[in-house]
Amino acid sequence: MTKTVQVPPFQHEALLYDGIGQFVDSIVPFIREGLEAREQVLVVVAPAKIEALQGELGSDAGRVSFADMTSLGRNPARLIPAWRRFIDSRPSLGVIRGVGEPIYPDRSPAELVEAQAHETLLNVAFDATPGLKLWCPYDVGALPPEVVAEARRSHPIVVAPGGGESPSDTYLHEHPSPDRRDQPLPPPPSHAKEFTFASEPGELGIVRGIVWQYAVRAGLSRLGVDSLTVAVNEIATNSQRHGGGRGLLRLWTQDGSVVCEVSDAGLITGSPLLGRTFPPMEQRRGRGLWLVNQLCDLVQIRSGPGGTVIRLHLRGDHD
């Protein structure tokens, strides 16, 4: 007799908790339930919370995979690929139980928008992936009410401390802009350096030289300088190829980061998961944005009828 295993559909739920005590009291039973059901468990939260969970789980902590959200999720665009990798690594079509807290009080306003885009894009990325049960904790005592309200819009289910689940009545089944490409960006500061470039041979080399020099002077590490140079080269290449053949490069420093903005007349169309889907070797297009997301601490992509603006952030402590 063959036993049929029912794999549940993707479950994306927001846990609304208040303080580290409620966090641990809610997450530990969720993890234990997964371990008892022989599910694979991945927890991506800040280091202090990993420590608290490991302390509470004792020897069971060894059966759970942990990752530091402040490192892996520094650029929220790296999180979907990380979940995808974890899912693809499961030995069979078993259930994956996950905890991911991409939104926490220390996020800057710019990071917050991208982290909220990530939350919405999870619904797009894993809608057709059965077997993933993901809890996204939100510290309601430390986060502004509008952030919690947005969590209700991006999660179909809301979980109360203690585990009570209820449907979110404000959940957006069809988000009008899951990747937030239409969200306005604050204007660049008046002191930003500006350079235009076109498609003539040698122009990309000039762009790279400008970025490299600026990043060195701003004090980035050698690897940080090279990462930013490679990333800007890819974005400027896109301007040459798809953005009307020319672009405007702006550079400035902000809150300990070097910010490089490339704008052009192009319009980005296609999947909202652009740059979040691993490009296999045979794929020629979409490699640049993948690389940029992996190299930069934050990537803001805005595109509409007026053109495209992409901002890349690299922090001074980038390693």
Place this chain on the structure above:
Amino acid sequence: MCCVVGSSDQFEMWAQRCLHEGALAGQKLFRVVSRTHALPAQPAREVTIIDPAGLPFNGSKTLTVENIFAMYRHEAAKAREEGFTGMRVLADMRWTLAFPALLSQLAAFELRLDEVVAELGATVVCVYGESNHARRDLAEVVAVHPLTSGMPAADPGFRIWNLDRGTWEIAGEVDESNVDLFGRALTATLANGPVRRLRCGALRFVSAAGIRALSEVGQAQRSRTMVIQDASPMLRRCWAIFELDENLSQVGLEPAAGVSKEVAG
């Protein structure tokens, strides 16, 4: 070595200087030139003229790359028997214009020549005229020479040349403006046998598309191992980001000598 000249006068002035240097070094001197192109009226020194179109090798009278290389091998041996230190060949590459099939594979021809030159210890200088060859062909040719003289209008931005059997050196910068050329040059290296080692210590920049071109060399020779030597920390990082370290296990990346494991990441 490759020389790109703008005019016949420039060419002749340059040719005389090149041959003079060869004579001082005790080399036997050759000029490769098609009979359809004018020769200097009074050669300044003893120079053997070779017309590639007239080479009756193997009785076939068919010009092939291997015929030309056989001729080089034959002449190099003869020169040594005659007491010369070696051979110096000044090739006026206008002769290739008569062979469209060869013209489309100049880079592959030059890369193969690189290997023969290294094998014979000969000096071969290929001179191209900007008014004779297409800009794209010239860029391709310049790309596969370690040394370039003259001021080529179409600098490819990178160079790739042979160091030893299966070992190639890459220098310069690869981005969108030259990545197609880079891919073709890498493909041409494969025509000369397996690529075992790509030395990248002088490769100052390589874009995502350039990394893909590098990976294609490894992919094209799946059953053979290949080493990308002197790979910068950034190249190794990007290689890992594209998961080529996992999916292309026959290709190994070695950091530059003196770079510790910690720095190499």
